[in-house]
Amino acid sequence: MDTVLVTGATGTVGSRVVDRLTDRDVTVRAATRDPADEQFQGDVEPVAFDFEKPETWGAAFGGVDAMFLVRPPAIARVGDSMLPAIDAGARVGVERIVLLSVLGAEQNPLLPHRRIEKHLRDSDATWTFLRASFFMENLLAVHRREITEHGEIVVPAGDGETSFVAADDVAAMAVAALTESGHEYRAYDVTGPEAVTYYDVAHTLSDALDRSVTYEAPSLARFVRHSRRLGRDWSFLLVMAALYTTARLGLAGRVSDDVKRVLGRPTMSFREWAKRNVTAFDPSADEPENNSLNGSE
Ligand SMILES: NC(=O)c1ccc[n+]([C@@H]2O[C@H](COP(=O)([O-])OP(=O)(O)OC[C@H]3O[C@@H](n4cnc5c(N)ncnc54)[C@H](OP(=O)(O)O)[C@@H]3O)[C@@H](O)[C@H]2O)c1
Incomplete structure:
Protein backbone atom coordinates (compact mmCIF):
# COMPACT_ATOMS: atom_id res chain seq x y z
CA MET A 1 0.00 0.00 0.00
CA SER A 133 -15.91 -2.12 22.19
CA PHE A 134 -16.15 1.00 24.43
CA PHE A 135 -12.92 2.97 24.43
CA MET A 136 -11.16 3.34 27.76
CA GLU A 137 -10.56 6.94 26.64
CA ASN A 138 -14.29 7.67 27.14
CA LEU A 139 -13.50 7.92 30.85
CA LEU A 140 -11.30 10.91 30.02
CA ALA A 141 -13.21 12.37 27.09
CA VAL A 142 -16.65 12.26 28.65
CA HIS A 143 -16.38 11.56 32.38
CA ARG A 144 -13.18 13.28 33.42
CA ARG A 145 -14.90 16.21 35.09
CA GLU A 146 -17.15 14.15 37.38
CA ILE A 147 -14.18 11.95 38.27
CA THR A 148 -11.74 14.77 39.00
CA GLU A 149 -14.20 17.20 40.64
CA HIS A 150 -16.56 14.86 42.44
CA GLY A 151 -14.76 11.51 42.63
CA GLU A 152 -17.64 9.65 41.03
CA ILE A 153 -18.74 8.02 37.79
CA VAL A 154 -22.37 8.65 36.88
CA VAL A 155 -23.53 6.28 34.14
CA PRO A 156 -26.73 4.22 34.06
CA ALA A 157 -24.91 0.94 33.42
CA GLY A 158 -26.04 -0.94 36.56
CA ASP A 159 -23.71 -3.84 37.23
CA GLY A 160 -23.37 -4.72 33.55
CA GLU A 161 -19.93 -5.52 32.22
CA THR A 162 -18.06 -3.75 29.41
CA SER A 163 -15.07 -5.16 27.51
CA PHE A 164 -13.28 -1.76 27.38
CA VAL A 165 -10.52 -1.46 24.78
CA ALA A 166 -7.65 1.05 24.62
CA ALA A 167 -7.81 3.31 21.55
CA ASP A 168 -4.18 2.50 20.93
CA ASP A 169 -5.04 -1.18 20.45
CA VAL A 170 -7.81 -0.21 18.02
CA ALA A 171 -5.30 1.93 16.11
CA ALA A 172 -2.78 -0.91 16.00
CA MET A 173 -5.44 -3.17 14.50
CA ALA A 174 -6.24 -0.50 11.92
CA VAL A 175 -2.60 -0.20 10.88
CA ALA A 176 -2.32 -3.98 10.54
CA ALA A 177 -5.45 -4.12 8.38
CA LEU A 178 -4.35 -1.14 6.26
CA THR A 179 -0.80 -2.28 5.57
CA GLU A 180 -0.65 -6.07 5.88
CA SER A 181 -2.31 -8.86 3.97
CA GLY A 182 -4.61 -11.48 5.44
CA HIS A 183 -7.26 -9.08 6.78
CA GLU A 184 -9.30 -8.77 3.61
CA TYR A 185 -13.05 -9.32 4.08
CA ARG A 186 -12.64 -9.95 7.80
CA ALA A 187 -14.70 -8.51 10.65
CA TYR A 188 -12.79 -8.36 13.93
CA ASP A 189 -14.22 -7.86 17.40
CA VAL A 190 -11.81 -5.37 18.93
CA THR A 191 -12.10 -5.64 22.71
CA GLY A 192 -9.91 -5.45 25.75
CA PRO A 193 -8.74 -8.59 27.57
CA GLU A 194 -11.58 -8.69 30.10
CA ALA A 195 -15.08 -7.40 30.81
CA VAL A 196 -15.43 -5.19 33.88
CA THR A 197 -18.28 -3.40 35.63
CA TYR A 198 -18.24 0.29 36.50
CA TYR A 199 -17.77 -0.80 40.12
CA ASP A 200 -14.48 -2.38 38.94
CA VAL A 201 -13.63 0.75 36.93
CA ALA A 202 -14.15 2.99 39.98
CA HIS A 203 -12.11 0.65 42.19
CA THR A 204 -9.25 0.47 39.68
CA LEU A 205 -9.23 4.25 39.20
CA SER A 206 -9.22 4.77 42.99
CA ASP A 207 -6.14 2.55 43.25
CA ALA A 208 -4.34 4.18 40.33
CA LEU A 209 -5.16 7.79 41.27
CA ASP A 210 -4.73 7.17 45.01
CA ARG A 211 -7.99 8.94 45.79
CA SER A 212 -11.58 7.78 46.07
CA VAL A 213 -13.64 7.29 42.92
CA THR A 214 -17.08 5.78 43.47
CA TYR A 215 -19.81 4.29 41.34
CA GLU A 216 -23.30 3.75 42.67
CA ALA A 217 -25.18 2.39 39.66
CA PRO A 218 -27.38 5.50 39.37
CA SER A 219 -30.90 5.34 38.03
CA LEU A 220 -31.65 6.66 34.57
CA ALA A 221 -33.44 9.63 36.19
CA ARG A 222 -30.38 10.56 38.24
CA PHE A 223 -28.15 10.21 35.19
CA VAL A 224 -30.42 12.58 33.23
CA ARG A 225 -30.46 15.17 36.07
CA HIS A 226 -26.68 14.91 36.43
CA SER A 227 -26.12 15.27 32.68
CA ARG A 228 -28.36 18.32 32.46
CA ARG A 229 -26.47 19.92 35.35
CA LEU A 230 -23.25 19.35 33.39
CA GLY A 231 -24.86 21.08 30.41
CA ARG A 232 -25.08 18.03 28.13
CA ASP A 233 -27.73 18.54 25.50
CA TRP A 234 -30.68 16.20 25.17
CA SER A 235 -29.54 14.41 22.01
CA PHE A 236 -26.12 13.63 23.54
CA LEU A 237 -27.51 12.42 26.83
CA LEU A 238 -30.13 10.25 25.12
CA VAL A 239 -27.46 8.53 23.03
CA MET A 240 -25.38 8.09 26.17
CA ALA A 241 -28.35 6.64 28.03
CA ALA A 242 -28.96 4.16 25.19
CA LEU A 243 -25.31 3.12 25.10
CA TYR A 244 -25.02 2.62 28.84
CA THR A 245 -28.29 0.73 28.83
CA THR A 246 -26.73 -1.80 26.44
CA ALA A 247 -24.02 -2.28 29.09
CA ARG A 248 -26.64 -2.61 31.83
CA LEU A 249 -28.40 -5.29 29.80
CA GLY A 250 -25.15 -7.23 29.49
CA LEU A 251 -24.71 -6.55 25.76
CA ALA A 252 -21.35 -4.73 25.97
CA GLY A 253 -19.28 -7.38 27.69
CA ARG A 254 -18.26 -9.70 24.89
CA VAL A 255 -14.51 -10.43 25.07
CA SER A 256 -12.67 -11.54 21.96
CA ASP A 257 -9.09 -12.60 21.34
CA ASP A 258 -9.08 -11.19 17.79
CA VAL A 259 -6.65 -8.40 18.72
CA LYS A 260 -4.26 -10.77 20.42
CA ARG A 261 -4.34 -13.10 17.43
CA VAL A 262 -3.76 -10.33 14.87
CA LEU A 263 -1.14 -8.36 16.79
CA GLY A 264 0.53 -11.32 18.48
CA ARG A 265 0.56 -9.55 21.85
CA PRO A 266 -1.85 -9.08 24.74
CA THR A 267 -4.25 -6.14 24.70
CA MET A 268 -4.09 -3.43 27.34
CA SER A 269 -6.06 -4.05 30.53
CA PHE A 270 -8.05 -1.28 32.16
CA ARG A 271 -5.71 -1.44 35.16
CA GLU A 272 -2.70 -0.77 32.91
CA TRP A 273 -4.52 2.03 31.06
CA ALA A 274 -5.47 3.69 34.36
CA LYS A 275 -1.84 3.60 35.56
CA ARG A 276 -0.65 5.18 32.30
CA ASN A 277 -3.23 7.97 32.48
CA VAL A 278 -2.86 9.16 36.05
CA THR A 279 -1.64 12.61 35.06
CA ALA A 280 -4.55 13.11 32.63
CA PHE A 281 -6.91 12.77 35.62
CA ASP A 282 -5.01 15.43 37.53
CA PRO A 283 -7.56 18.19 38.25
CA SER A 284 -5.05 20.80 37.05
CA ALA A 285 -4.48 19.08 33.66
CA ASP A 286 -6.13 20.55 30.55
CA GLU A 287 -9.63 19.33 29.63
CA PRO A 288 -9.49 17.08 26.56
CA GLU A 289 -11.05 18.84 23.58
CA ASN A 290 -12.91 15.83 22.34
CA ASN A 291 -16.00 14.80 24.26
CA SER A 292 -17.76 12.44 21.92
CA LEU A 293 -18.88 8.92 22.67
CA ASN A 294 -19.49 5.88 20.56
CA GLY A 295 -22.13 6.92 18.04
CA SER A 296 -22.78 10.35 19.51
CA GLU A 297 -21.42 13.83 19.67
N1 LIG B 1 -16.18 5.98 21.81
C1 LIG B 1 -16.32 4.68 21.81
O1 LIG B 1 -16.32 4.02 22.86
C2 LIG B 1 -16.47 3.94 20.50
C3 LIG B 1 -16.47 2.54 20.51
C4 LIG B 1 -16.61 1.86 19.29
C5 LIG B 1 -16.74 2.56 18.11
N2 LIG B 1 -16.76 3.91 18.14
C6 LIG B 1 -16.94 4.63 16.87
O2 LIG B 1 -15.78 5.37 16.61
C7 LIG B 1 -16.12 6.49 15.79
C8 LIG B 1 -15.54 7.73 16.39
O3 LIG B 1 -14.14 7.57 16.43
P1 LIG B 1 -13.27 8.51 17.35
O4 LIG B 1 -13.79 8.45 18.76
O5 LIG B 1 -11.85 8.19 17.08
O6 LIG B 1 -13.63 9.93 16.74
P2 LIG B 1 -13.67 11.31 17.51
O7 LIG B 1 -12.54 11.38 18.46
O8 LIG B 1 -15.06 11.53 18.01
O9 LIG B 1 -13.38 12.33 16.35
C9 LIG B 1 -14.30 12.56 15.31
C10 LIG B 1 -13.53 12.79 14.03
O10 LIG B 1 -14.46 12.98 12.98
C11 LIG B 1 -14.02 14.06 12.18
N3 LIG B 1 -15.19 14.68 11.58
C12 LIG B 1 -16.22 15.29 12.21
N4 LIG B 1 -17.13 15.72 11.31
C13 LIG B 1 -16.66 15.38 10.08
C14 LIG B 1 -17.13 15.56 8.77
N5 LIG B 1 -18.30 16.20 8.50
N6 LIG B 1 -16.41 15.08 7.74
C15 LIG B 1 -15.22 14.46 7.97
N7 LIG B 1 -14.71 14.25 9.20
C16 LIG B 1 -15.42 14.72 10.24
C17 LIG B 1 -13.28 14.99 13.11
O11 LIG B 1 -12.28 15.64 12.37
P3 LIG B 1 -12.15 17.22 12.16
O12 LIG B 1 -12.92 17.88 13.25
O13 LIG B 1 -10.66 17.46 12.26
O14 LIG B 1 -12.68 17.45 10.80
C18 LIG B 1 -12.63 14.00 14.09
O15 LIG B 1 -11.35 13.62 13.66
C19 LIG B 1 -17.65 6.55 15.75
O16 LIG B 1 -18.12 6.02 14.53
C20 LIG B 1 -18.05 5.68 16.92
O17 LIG B 1 -19.32 5.12 16.76
C21 LIG B 1 -16.60 4.63 19.29
Missing part, protein backbone atom coordinates in the same frame (compact mmCIF):
# COMPACT_ATOMS: atom_id res chain seq x y z
CA ASP A 2 1.56 3.31 -1.06
CA THR A 3 -0.78 6.05 0.10
CA VAL A 4 -3.12 5.70 3.05
CA LEU A 5 -5.87 8.22 3.80
CA VAL A 6 -6.92 8.45 7.44
CA THR A 7 -10.35 9.98 8.04
CA GLY A 8 -11.10 11.18 11.56
CA ALA A 9 -7.37 11.91 11.69
CA THR A 10 -7.74 14.41 14.54
CA GLY A 11 -9.93 12.06 16.59
CA THR A 12 -9.28 9.54 19.34
CA VAL A 13 -8.47 6.59 17.10
CA GLY A 14 -7.52 8.31 13.82
CA SER A 15 -4.79 10.42 15.46
CA ARG A 16 -3.22 7.24 16.80
CA VAL A 17 -3.52 5.56 13.41
CA VAL A 18 -1.69 8.50 11.82
CA ASP A 19 1.10 8.28 14.42
CA ARG A 20 1.52 4.55 13.95
CA LEU A 21 1.46 4.74 10.16
CA THR A 22 4.43 7.13 10.15
CA ASP A 23 6.58 4.13 11.17
CA ARG A 24 5.46 2.22 8.07
CA ASP A 25 6.70 2.56 4.54
CA VAL A 26 3.65 4.47 3.28
CA THR A 27 2.61 8.02 2.48
CA VAL A 28 0.16 9.13 5.15
CA ARG A 29 -2.60 11.58 4.24
CA ALA A 30 -4.53 12.92 7.24
CA ALA A 31 -8.08 14.11 6.57
CA THR A 32 -9.58 16.91 8.64
CA ARG A 33 -12.15 19.61 7.97
CA ASP A 34 -9.64 22.18 9.05
CA PRO A 35 -6.09 21.35 7.98
CA ALA A 36 -3.31 23.51 9.38
CA ASP A 37 0.46 23.50 9.11
CA GLU A 38 2.31 21.49 11.75
CA GLN A 39 -0.92 19.89 12.92
CA PHE A 40 0.61 16.47 12.41
CA GLN A 41 4.14 15.30 13.12
CA GLY A 42 6.62 13.98 10.56
CA ASP A 43 5.90 13.59 6.86
CA VAL A 44 2.13 13.48 7.18
CA GLU A 45 0.15 15.27 4.44
CA PRO A 46 -2.86 17.11 5.92
CA VAL A 47 -5.80 17.34 3.52
CA ALA A 48 -9.12 19.18 3.76
CA PHE A 49 -11.94 16.64 3.84
CA ASP A 50 -15.57 16.81 4.83
CA PHE A 51 -18.10 14.03 4.28
CA GLU A 52 -20.69 16.75 3.78
CA LYS A 53 -18.69 18.63 1.12
CA PRO A 54 -18.27 16.52 -2.02
CA GLU A 55 -16.02 19.24 -3.44
CA THR A 56 -13.34 18.13 -0.92
CA TRP A 57 -13.43 14.45 -1.87
CA GLY A 58 -11.42 14.56 -5.11
CA ALA A 59 -8.23 15.99 -3.60
CA ALA A 60 -8.50 13.72 -0.56
CA PHE A 61 -9.09 10.47 -2.47
CA GLY A 62 -6.80 11.06 -5.47
CA GLY A 63 -3.94 8.53 -5.56
CA VAL A 64 -5.08 6.80 -2.37
CA ASP A 65 -4.72 3.01 -2.11
CA ALA A 66 -6.17 2.39 1.33
CA MET A 67 -8.47 4.35 3.64
CA PHE A 68 -9.21 4.24 7.35
CA LEU A 69 -12.88 5.12 7.55
CA VAL A 70 -14.31 6.74 10.67
CA ARG A 71 -17.96 7.63 10.93
CA PRO A 72 -17.94 10.98 12.72
CA PRO A 73 -20.14 10.71 15.78
CA ALA A 74 -22.29 13.67 14.61
CA ILE A 75 -25.17 11.45 13.53
CA ALA A 76 -27.66 14.04 12.40
CA ARG A 77 -25.34 16.18 10.34
CA VAL A 78 -23.25 13.59 8.52
CA GLY A 79 -26.07 11.13 7.93
CA ASP A 80 -26.05 9.50 4.54
CA SER A 81 -23.23 11.56 3.05
CA MET A 82 -20.81 8.82 4.05
CA LEU A 83 -22.14 6.36 1.53
CA PRO A 84 -21.67 8.54 -1.57
CA ALA A 85 -18.23 9.46 -0.25
CA ILE A 86 -17.32 5.78 -0.01
CA ASP A 87 -18.55 5.25 -3.59
CA ALA A 88 -16.55 8.25 -4.80
CA GLY A 89 -13.41 6.86 -3.18
CA ALA A 90 -13.92 3.41 -4.68
CA ARG A 91 -14.53 4.96 -8.12
CA VAL A 92 -11.17 6.72 -8.11
CA GLY A 93 -9.25 3.64 -7.01
CA VAL A 94 -9.32 3.42 -3.19
CA GLU A 95 -9.00 -0.34 -3.08
CA ARG A 96 -8.89 -1.15 0.60
CA ILE A 97 -11.21 0.30 3.23
CA VAL A 98 -10.85 -0.38 6.95
CA LEU A 99 -13.97 0.70 8.83
CA LEU A 100 -14.05 1.63 12.50
CA SER A 101 -17.31 -0.04 13.47
CA VAL A 102 -18.95 -0.93 16.77
CA LEU A 103 -19.04 -4.18 18.72
CA GLY A 104 -22.32 -5.92 17.95
CA ALA A 105 -22.99 -3.90 14.76
CA GLU A 106 -23.87 -7.13 12.96
CA GLN A 107 -26.82 -7.66 15.34
CA ASN A 108 -28.05 -4.13 15.93
CA PRO A 109 -30.15 -2.58 13.15
CA LEU A 110 -30.26 0.71 15.05
CA LEU A 111 -26.54 1.27 14.64
CA PRO A 112 -25.66 3.36 11.57
CA HIS A 113 -22.42 1.40 11.31
CA ARG A 114 -24.39 -1.64 10.26
CA ARG A 115 -25.65 0.21 7.20
CA ILE A 116 -22.11 1.30 6.33
CA GLU A 117 -20.88 -2.29 6.72
CA LYS A 118 -23.59 -3.48 4.35
CA HIS A 119 -22.70 -0.77 1.85
CA LEU A 120 -19.06 -1.84 1.91
CA ARG A 121 -19.96 -5.51 1.55
CA ASP A 122 -21.96 -4.61 -1.56
CA SER A 123 -19.15 -2.45 -3.00
CA ASP A 124 -16.09 -3.45 -5.02
CA ALA A 125 -13.75 -2.35 -2.22
CA THR A 126 -11.70 -4.78 -0.17
CA TRP A 127 -13.02 -4.19 3.35
CA THR A 128 -12.09 -4.95 6.92
CA PHE A 129 -14.42 -4.14 9.84
CA LEU A 130 -13.01 -3.29 13.26
CA ARG A 131 -15.97 -3.72 15.60
CA ALA A 132 -14.66 -1.94 18.64
